[in-house]
Structure formats: C-alpha cells, structure tokens
Amino acid sequence: MAFLELKGLQKDFGPLRVVKDFNLDIEQGEFVSFLGPSGCGKTTVLRMVAGFEEPSAGSISVGGKEVTRLKTSQRDMGMVFQAYALFPNMTVAQNIGFGLKVRGASSSEISARVTEMLKLIQLDQLADRYPYQMSGGQQQRVALARALAPQPKVLLLDEPLSALDAKVRVSLRDEIRAIQKRLGITTIFVTHDQEEALSISDRVIVMYQGKAEQVGTPFEIYNRPATKFVANFVGTLNTLEGTVTDPSAGTVRVGTGEVVLKGKLNGSKAGDPVSLALRPEAISLGRQPGRDAMLGGEIAEVSFLGSVIRVRVGLGQESVSLDTFNSPASPPPAVGDKAEISFSPEDVLVLH
Numbered sequence: 001m002a003f004l005e006l007k008g009l010q011k012d013f014g015p016l017r018v019v020k021d022f023n024l025d026i027e028q029g030e031f032v033s034f035l036g037p038s039g040c041g042k043t044t045v046l047r048m049v050a051g052f053e054e055p056s057a058g059s060i061s062v063g064g065k066e067v068t069r070l071k072t073s074q075r076d077m078g079m080v081f082q083a084y085a086l087f088p089n090m091t092v093a094q095n096i097g098f099g100l101k102v103r104g105a106s107s108s109e110i111s112a113r114v115t116e117m118l119k120l121i122q123l124d125q126l127a128d129r130y131p132y133q134m135s136g137g138q139q140q141r142v143a144l145a146r147a148l149a150p151q152p153k154v155l156l157l158d159e160p161l162s163a164l165d166a167k168v169r170v171s172l173r174d175e176i177r178a179i180q181k182r183l184g185i186t187t188i189f190v191t192h193d194q195e196e197a198l199s200i201s202d203r204v205i206v207m208y209q210g211k212a213e214q215v216g217t218p219f220e221i222y223n224r225p226a227t228k229f230v231a232n233f234v235g236t237l238n239t240l241e242g243t244v245t246d247p248s249a250g251t252v253r254v255g256t257g258e259v260v261l262k263g264k265l266n267g268s269k270a271g272d273p274v275s276l277a278l279r280p281e282a283i284s285l286g287r288q289p290g291r292d293a294m295l296g297g298e299i300a301e302v303s304f305l306g307s308v309i310r311v312r313v314g315l316g317q318e319s320v321s322l323d324t325f326n327s328p329a330s331p332p333p334a335v336g337d338k339a340e341i342s343f344s345p346e347d348v349l350v351l352h
C-alpha cells in the first residue's frame with residue numbers, strides 16, 4: 001500500500017469538471033511534481049489533498065488512513081504557497097513556531113524546534129527579523145521552515161519559487177530538495193516549469209485538462225513521452241509530419257527522404273499520415289556513428305548562441321533544429337548549404 005493514495009479524485013466547480021478521475025500512489029519519502037499548463041487542475045488536486053477543497057468524488061488516504069472528509073488541521077500536512085504567506089506582524093521565529101503554538105506545545109519545545117528549523121534553512125541569524133525585512137528567497141525559506149516545524153506527514157508546495165528571480169529559484173529549489181531528502185518527507189510540488197519539475201523530482205505527473213497524462217521518472221517523461229501533449233510540453237521538440245510507406249517494415253516518408261523506424265507501425269496502413277518527433281540533441285549534422293537514419297536538406301537558419309550554434313535544416317516542407325558546439329577551428333555552416341542530418345531510429349518518437 002502506498003503512503004499517500006489518491007483514488008478517483010474528481011472536482012466540479014458548477015458545471016465545470018476541472019479534475020477528472022485522478023489516481024496516484026505516492027511512496028513514503030517520495031518527491032513528486034504536478035507539472036502542467038495554467039488551468040490544468042494542479043492546484044485544485046493539491047488543495048483537495050490539503051483539505052482546502054472537498055472532492056466531488058474519490059478518496060485520499062495517508063498512511064493507510066482515509067482523510068478525505070477530515071479538516072485541514074486534522075491531516076498533518078505542511079503547505080507552502082506561491083506568495084509569501086508569512087504573518088507580517090510576527091518575527092521569523094514566531095512565524096516558524098506558530099503551528100506548534102496552535103497545537104499547545106510548551107515554550108521550551110517551541111524554542112528548541114525553532115532553533116532546529118532555523119539551522120535547517122540556514123537563517124539562524126535572522127530569528128528576530130520581520131518578513132518585510134527579508135528578501136523573497138529568505139521569506140520562502142521561512143515559509144518552508146514554518147510548514148515543516150510541526151513535523152507533518154506530507155509537505156505540499158504550490159509553486160513556491162514562482163515569485164523569485166531566476167538565480168534564487170535555482171538555488172532554493174536545490175535547497176528544498178536537499179532538505180526534503182534529509183528529512184525523508186513525502187512531498188508534492190506544483191509547478192508549470194518543466195525544468196524545475198525534471199530537475200528535482202523522483203516522479204513527475206504531467207497534467208492536462210484535469211487529468212494525469214503521464215506519470216513517470218523525469219528520464220521516462222522526457223525520453224519516452226506517452227502522448228503528443230507530453231512530448232510538446234516537456235522539453236524542446238522537432239515534429240515532422242510524414243506518410244507511412246510500409247507499416248510492417250516501419251518506413252515513413254519525410255520530405256523527399258525515407259526513414260526506417262525501430263518498430264513496426266502497427267495499426268497504420270500505407271499512405272496514413274504520422275507525426276514523428278526528435279529532440280534536438282538526438283540529431284547530428286552530417287553522418288555520425290550509431291546514427292544510421294539520414295535525411296537530406298538545406299541549411300535554413302544559423303543562430304550563434306555562444307558555446308552552442310543552433311542550426312535549422314529544411315527538409316522540403318519540414319524542418320528540424322539541432323544544436324552543435326561552437327568550435328573556433330571550424331566555421332558554422334552557411335544558410336543555403338546542402339546538409340544531411342543523421343539520427344538513431346531508436347530516438348524517433350511516434351506521436352499519437
């Protein structure tokens with residue numbers, strides 16, 4: 001039995017069903033992210049887990065105990081929100097100790113735990129500051145400490161980094177992951193930022209229109225997207241529209257060339273349209289060992305990005321982008337040059 005079980009969760013707001021048959025098992029100590037575009041229902045699922053929103057159907061269990069109808073305060077969950085939701089009239093120490101005070105902990109207990117939490121977030125020196133005297137990143141670390149202080153069973157993070165600037169985002173996300181691992185706390189992290197989700201999660205749940213489109217490790221989600229939506233939403237992708245020529249041989253015509261795919265195209269017949277996808281890093285300019293599939297075309301665009309040069313190669317109606325490393329010894333190709341691209345048939349995703 002999983003530690004946190006979400007079964008058949010559904011949420012209707014009036015006639016609008018914003019979460020549909022959402023099922024997920026999360027293991028103890030696991031860090032999972034809900035990743036998806038704005039409005040796909042990520043926050044609504046999180047709010048149902050926290051007890052801020054009542055599910056229209058389905059159940060939520062933690063450690064084998066159903067909590068679906070329990071109040072937020074009875075669920076043992078810590079939450080960090082997008083906006084800095086610290087109490088403005090309380091010091092850092094008072095903010096962190098708040099949850100314990102509400103539960104009737106003694107002042108010595110609170111003080112010991114606050115000291116421990118301040119060490120954990122490396123803000124020991126700022127115990128007496130007020131929120132307005134701190135940066136956004138510091139405030140979010142305090143919000144994290146406040147959520148963790150009562151030792152919740154589950155930590156829920158709703159876009160906790162989105163109000164911060166890029167550099168702080170990266171360092172705080174690494175810090176959150178390190179703290180989560182150290183404490184071994186089961187965590188759900190909501191984000192619409194794919195890099196964020198891929199970089200810190202044990203598993204990612206890609207959501208679309210109220211449903212889980214795919215659940216998998218970052219490696220699986222990126223390399224083996226199960227649907228067109230996931231393939232496009234996660235990472236940069238080249239899509240090529242082709243026509244099936246021989247389904248049993250797995251051959252597809254793309255532009256003026258033909259590609260032999262790794263598997264058969266079961267369920268397709270000759271002449272059917274098919275969408276293929278390739279990540280930029282799976283394509284090389286020219287022939288490369290191990291990349292047996294070749295297509296010929298013409299250089300359509302060259303962008304010098306510094307250490308990397310992004311090249312777009314036109315293949316008739318279609319085109320693909322690939323990245324090559326800059327080498328001062330060899331100048332980049334020029335627009336209009338004839339070019340061949342190579343890739344491994346195994347790296348081609350057939351999108352459904």
Ligand code: ATP
Binds near residue numbers: 013036041045
């Ligand atoms: P974002 O990244 O923008 O926060 P999200 O994926 O978290 O998006 P939700 O906040 O879960 O999305 O919202 C999902 C859908 O439910 C949206 O269409 C939203 O407008 C709608 N919704 C959310 N809360 C309510 C509410 N209280 N009443 C009516 N509709 C709501």
